[in-house]
Amino acid sequence: MALEALLFDVDGTLADTEKDGHRVAFNLAFDEAGLDWHWDEALYGQLLAVTGGKERIRYYLERFNTEFTRPGDFDGFVKGLHAAKTRFYTQLLSEGKIPLRPGVERLIHEARATGMRLAVVTTTTPANVTALLTHTLGPDSETWFEVIAAGDIVPAKKPAPDIYHWTLENMDLAPEQCLALEDSDNGIRSSLSAGVPTLVTVNDYTRDDDFSKALLTLTDLGEPGQPYTVLGGQRASVASDQTYVDLALIRQLVTA
Numbered sequence: 001m002a003l004e005a006l007l008f009d010v011d012g013t014l015a016d017t018e019k020d021g022h023r024v025a026f027n028l029a030f031d032e033a034g035l036d037w038h039w040d041e042a043l044y045g046q047l048l049a050v051t052g053g054k055e056r057i058r059y060y061l062e063r064f065n066t067e068f069t070r071p072g073d074f075d076g077f078v079k080g081l082h083a084a085k086t087r088f089y090t091q092l093l094s095e096g097k098i099p100l101r102p103g104v105e106r107l108i109h110e111a112r113a114t115g116m117r118l119a120v121v122t123t124t125t126p127a128n129v130t131a132l133l134t135h136t137l138g139p140d141s142e143t144w145f146e147v148i149a150a151g152d153i154v155p156a157k158k159p160a161p162d163i164y165h166w167t168l169e170n171m172d173l174a175p176e177q178c179l180a181l182e183d184s185d186n187g188i189r190s191s192l193s194a195g196v197p198t199l200v201t202v203n204d205y206t207r208d209d210d211f212s213k214a215l216l217t218l219t220d221l222g223e224p225g226q227p228y229t230v231l232g233g234q235r236a237s238v239a240s241d242q243t244y245v246d247l248a249l250i251r252q253l254v255t256a
């Protein structure tokens with residue numbers, strides 16, 4: 001089946017948002033609420049086992065801070081904290097603190113120029129996607145993506161396949177007509193459970209995850225003059241004599 005669409009994960013894939021973005025914003029929200037919680041880089045790595053910010057706060061209290069006395073309206077408390085976190089996070093993005101990862105902008109422009117269909121498939125809050133896209137790719141860049149599947153649009157977040165199913169259904173595409181770009185174990189479990197072939201670019205938090213079922217695992221998408229390193233994947237050989245990911249390489253990858 002011919003390749004019709006690229007499905008981009010956001011956090012860790014489009015940009016390295018977790019350590020210096022989401023984590024910092026969570027801590028600012030905790031401070032503002034008068035809580036003495038602090039998520040350092042190592043703890044945050046453990047908390048990434050759970051996707052979704054509200055889910056991550058609950059997981060933290062269940063596993064790492066069991067002493068905390070929960071307020072009566074616990075759901076409202078979590079919701080409020082998370083709304084503050086989103087405010088801080090989008091503020092950080094608007095200050096231009098988080099750039100796109102190598103090759104992302106180049107590949108998106110190439111895809112657009114050739115009529116390749118694009119979507120965003122993420123567990124993060126829609127406002128975060130808007131902020132990242134507008135502050136990196138420009139004010140109208142959200143419209144480049146036919147579908148932005150984000151946040152609570154499906155109740156079961158990654159690693160469940162639901163967000164990919166939702167996207168495929170909305171774009172009227174079969175999984176084999178798409179390539180997913182992911183960065184984490186939770187991400188690839190979600191995309192592969194929906195049957196979507198997947199290319200992985202790792203980051204510091206996900207480098208040691210199991211990506212043995214990926215088509216290709218790279219350090220990053222690479223740029224001319226700034227080559228990627230191939231880390232593995234079932235079709236890794238396709239990438240060995242190239243230095244950056246473009247549509248020609250992706251087409252070889254999905255048809256090899």
Ligand code: XBP
Binds near residue numbers: 050052187
């Ligand atoms: C990554 C995530 C997100 C963010 C937090 O999602 O796990 O939960 O860390 O986002 P993806 P919110 O890689 O699918 O983009 O706080 O907005 O939930």
Ligand code: MG
Binds near residue numbers: 009010012183184187
């Ligand atoms: Mg991710």
